[in-house]
Amino acid sequence: MEPESTLRLNLDAFEVLRIANLTLYNQRFEPYAKFYERFYNGGRKFSLVPEEQYSTHDFPKLGVCIVGFSSCHDNDLYNRTGHISVEAITRAMDEANPIVKDGRLIIGVWHHSIQGGPKENDYIESGFLRHLMDANCSIGMHGHQHRPELLENRFSADSHRHISVISAGTLCGGPHSLPSGRMRAYNLVVLDQDEGVGTIHVRAMTNSDFSSPIWERGHVAEFGGSSMKFKLAQRKAQGRSAFDAAGKADQLIHQGQPVDAFELVRMHLSNPWARQIAATALAASENWKEAINLFSPPSSTADFLLLCDAYEALCDWASLRALISSSFARECPELAVQQRIQISEATLKGK
Incomplete structure (x- = not known):
């Protein structure tokens, strides 16, 4: 009756049995393990x-x-x-x-x-x-x-x-x-x-x-x-600090996991570094609608560049035209912004 015991009581025959081969005993789950692996198309396996x-x-x-x-x-x-x-x-x-x-x-x-x-x-x-x-x-x-x-x-x-x-x-x-x-x-x-x-x-x-x-x-x-x-035993955890979340998200982006990276920093968009990482993750995953929802109107160069990419990807020429004519675009002295405006103006010709 103790945990991990190798003894079994067979009441029908009034006898005590012993598990003699634990490896063989563990193989009783082999049919289930095969089903499990088929169910997940080989993506997961059930260990014996x-x-x-x-x-x-x-x-x-x-x-x-x-x-x-x-x-x-x-x-x-x-x-x-x-x-x-x-x-x-x-x-x-x-x-x-x-x-x-x-x-x-x-x-x-x-x-x-x-x-x-x-x-x-x-x-x-x-x-x-x-x-x-x-x-x-x-x-x-x-x-x-x-x-x-x-x-x-x-x-x-x-x-x-x-x-x-x-x-x-x-x-x-x-x-x-x-x-x-x-x-x-x-x-x-x-x-x-x-x-x-x-x-x-x-x-x-x-x-x-x-x-x-x-x-x-x-x-x-x-x-x-x-x-x-x-x-609930616990309310929603505060999670990582903005610094830790941004660092981990940056690693995930380099590992080809931009969606997971964005989820890590979603709650820290008030932090400049986390916001920049979030923009990179959204661009890498081509989640343009979410980018527009979260970063419009732009408050930084990174926001502006991301929005330009998003509007172009969605062929939203009216929004792109409004963006490069906005007060942010006119007043921002950053070279990257001015260059992106010129590229957008060329793209918009005939649109």
Whole structure:
């Protein structure tokens, strides 16, 4: 019954079995690993080594990073208990730590429930949540029990230190896989990081035809309706300083990742260096509409040059003509601006 035990109890035959070959034992996930690699077209792979069974999915524009775990460590036909390798959690959270500094909210995802009935053992002990909390993971999500639920876990008297654990119903399960009184369901989770609040909206199947389900707002007795609000353990992080963000973004541009570079400095446009890096990133990614939205009217030479490029790329000749005739263009003594005006005037001939 101890973690990492190589012993298994076979109650049907009233015998104790021992895992004799851990390498062979770990290969029980080989069919899943092949499916996983096909699913991601070779872009990701599922390791057969328990310590490496995690994946990070970063979404800078959404401000979140999802870290996926396998809760089937030590799980087999003789041991239905869920378990996640502590080393996998440590490695994943070390990998996510720089992302937290960039202002991302960390969401952990696994399969097994964190509690079960007195006759059940196919759930995972909630103690591992401490490791996630220590690594600034704010939300946990799981399935397995096929019912919507929200549990806020705390391991100290600190009311601000907690992790919100959300479970969902089954989207495709048949009638025999549904708990008593439940129908198919799924969650929509809305996060307002500025306010530090999340909302779970439950959508449930409201007809009896499993081949053609109808989805509507589902009533969850524990929620007192179809929705439930919860406080995020952390509000939106301040992220890196403008100096650090600009430095990191500059590296990303040179590594051919201008989109990620721009996301790093988006919140620091009042800083001259970060603003210049942002302009470079937008030009490199040819995100001209965003460039016009953020840098018009121009307040610097870099802004002016970027806007000229943007209007030309979009063939917006009227805006380009207005830009080179603006007070900024007339009053700016910079040679680069004057040269760009001449080039634009030549381009505009006959337009």
